[in-house]
Amino acid sequence: MNLALLFDDDFRSPGRAVLSGRRLAHLHSVLKAAEGDRIPVGQVNGRIGEGHILRLDDREAELAVTLDSPPPPPLPLTLILAMPRPKMFRRVLQTCASLGVKDIWLINAYKVEKSFWQTPWLTEEHLRENLTLGLEQARDTALPAVHVRKLFKPFVEDELPGLLAGKRGLVAHPGTATRCPAGLDEPAVLCIGPEGGFTPYEVTKLAEAGCEQVHLGSRILRVETAVPVLISRLYDSCNF
C-alpha cells in the first residue's frame, strides 16, 4: 500500500493531519477507506508511521498520526540527465524518487529538443507532485532536489567539478571501452545523455570535468529503462 505523504500545512497540530484533494480521492477510490482504518503515512522529509482515520467524508479526512520509523536510506547518487522528452520525464522523476535518488540535475545537450524545456512538468508544483508520487509508491519521505540547467557549457565547466568532488563521476555512453562499475561503496555522480546520446564534444567536456565514460553493453536503452538498470547495477537495492 502506498504511503500518504503529509506536508507541513496538512498538520492542524502535532499528531493531527487533515487531507483533501488527490490524497482524499485516493483514500476513497483506491483504498476504499473507512473511519477507523489505519494507513501508512509519512511526514515530508521526516519519519514514517501510521495514520488512524478519525473522520472521513467527501471534503476531507482527519487522521491521528503517529510517526515512529525512519524512511529508507537515500541513495548516495547524484543523477545528471539531459532533459528527457516530457512524458518520459514525468515517469523518470517518479522512478528516481521511488529508487531513492535525492539529487537530480536536468541539463541541456545538443540533442535535447528545445521544446522539452517548455513542458509544464518543470513547474515547482508539478515537480513536487511527481516526486511525491514516487515517494508514496516506495514509502519514502525525503523530497529530492531538482536543479534545471539550460546551458550545458557553463554547467559542466563551473558547477560539475564541484559536484564531483569526493565522488565517483560516471557518464553512461554507448560504445565506450569500459564497463560500468557494479556494486559501488562510495557516492557517485552519474550522467545520462539524451536520445541519440551526448555528442563527442559533450562527452569530452564531461570527461574533462572528471567523469569516466562507461558502457552498459551493446543494448541501447531508453533513459527510463537505463536509470533503474544503472542504479541497480551501481547500488544494492536491498540496502536502500
Added chain:
Amino acid sequence: MNLALLFDDDFRSPGRAVLSGRRLAHLHSVLKAAEGDRIPVGQVNGRIGEGHILRLDDREAELAVTLDSPPPPPLPLTLILAMPRPKMFRRVLQTCASLGVKDIWLINAYKVEKSFWQTPWLTEEHLRENLTLGLEQARDTALPAVHVRKLFKPFVEDELPGLLAGKRGLVAHPGTATRCPAGLDEPAVLCIGPEGGFTPYEVTKLAEAGCEQVHLGSRILRVETAVPVLISRLYDSCNF
C-alpha cells in the same frame, strides 16, 4: 539510432527489402533519411546489419540489405508477470524486449483487475508491435514469446514446475526474509506480482511449484521499475 526490424514479407528478394507504414514514417520524420543513406537493420529472429536506401518516396523505401552480425545474446530469463495495468503493460513489454527477455508469461492473480485482460494490447498484432519497438530500440532481432494464462491455479500446478526444471525459480515478494540473489550464472524464472502483491495463498502455490521468495529491499516499486531493477541485479547487462 534504432534498428529497423525487417520481417519476412518485407523482403522482395534476399538482400532487397521494401518498407512502408510506421517504419517508412520513421525514416522520413525522425531520421530525415535520404536516398543513399545507410541505416541499421535486422531481420526478425536473424542477423543485424545495414540497409542502404536505394529509393525513398512517400509510399515506400527500398533498401539493399546486408546482414552480417549476430544480435546481442538473449537473457536466460523467463519472466512471469501478473497481468499489469494496460498502459504500463505496453511499456513493460517494450522494456522486456529491449533488455533481452525472450519468454514472457502473463498470469492472473487475485489483485489483477478483470478489465486488464480486455486490453487491446493483448492482440497478436499489438504484442508484436510493442515487442518490435523494444527490439528496435536495443538493436535486437529475436522476437520474445508471450504466453497468456488467465487461470492462476492450473498454470502454477500444471505448467510452472516444467518451466522451472533446471532453472533457479524466484518470486519477488516484499517483506520476505531472503535478499534477491545477484549476478546469477544460470537460467532463472522470475515471478512478479500485481499492484498490491501476490496473496499469501498465491505465494504458497508459487513456492510449492519451486519458486524461492526473495525481496528487493524496503522500497516497493511499480512493476515497470521492478523489472529493469531485478533484471540488472540478476544478470550483468554488459554481457547481454
